Amino acid sequence: xxxxxxxxxxxxxxxxxxxxxxxxxxxxxxxxxxxxxxxxxxxxxxxxxxxxxxxxxxxxxxxxxxxxxxxxxxxxxxxxxxxxxxxxxxxxxxxxxxxxxxxxxxxxxxxxxxxxxxxxxxxxxxxxxxxxxxxxxxxxxxxxxxxxxx
Numbered sequence: 001x002x003x004x005x006x007x008x009x010x011x012x013x014x015x016x017x018x019x020x021x022x023x024x025x026x027x028x029x030x031x032x033x034x035x036x037x038x039x040x041x042x043x044x045x046x047x048x049x050x051x052x053x054x055x056x057x058x059x060x061x062x063x064x065x066x067x068x069x070x071x072x073x074x075x076x077x078x079x080x081x082x083x084x085x086x087x088x089x090x091x092x093x094x095x096x097x098x099x100x101x102x103x104x105x106x107x108x109x110x111x112x113x114x115x116x117x118x119x120x121x122x123x124x125x126x127x128x129x130x131x132x133x134x135x136x137x138x139x140x141x142x143x144x145x146x147x148x149x150x
Contacts, residue, residue: 002114002116004117005113005114005117006060006063009059009110010068011106012103013056013057013060013067014068014074015106016056018073019077020049020053022077023042023045023046023096026038026080026082027046030086030089031087034147038092038093038143041139041143042092052129055129063122077098080095093144096136097141100133100137104130104133107126107133110122110123111123111127
């Protein structure tokens with residue numbers, strides 16, 4: 001088993017949990033008619049991100065590792081914190097894009113590390129989750145284009 005694979009699995013697991021927390025909070029605090037579509041998208045993505053975390057945790061367990069718990073948590077998604085102005089939907093969109101870019105980078109690194117470690121199960125998991133993260137990024141890039149036109 002590779003220490004790099006384990007490190008990246010743990011990072012991804014924690015990142016998915018942080019994303020769930022931030023998506024949930026932003027879906028609650030955003031206000032305004034224009035915010036409804038973004039709130040709905042965030043609420044839908046929460047379930048997918050939770051599923052990612054569960055799959056990553058299960059993979060850690062299969063590798064005889066313990067998924068990190070809250071005492072080990074370190075927040076990193078500063079740009080995804082709820083905005084002071086609850087109608088500032090664009091800042092939330094930009095925060096989501098930052099989080100998705102970070103996730104994409106992590107999963108690409110995990111794919112490489114798993115390939116190097118001859119761990120096709122982790123590699124396959126990372127490829128599958130990467131596809132979901134890239135789809136989220138595409139969706140929120142579209143939202144950003146719409147908001148910048150107005």
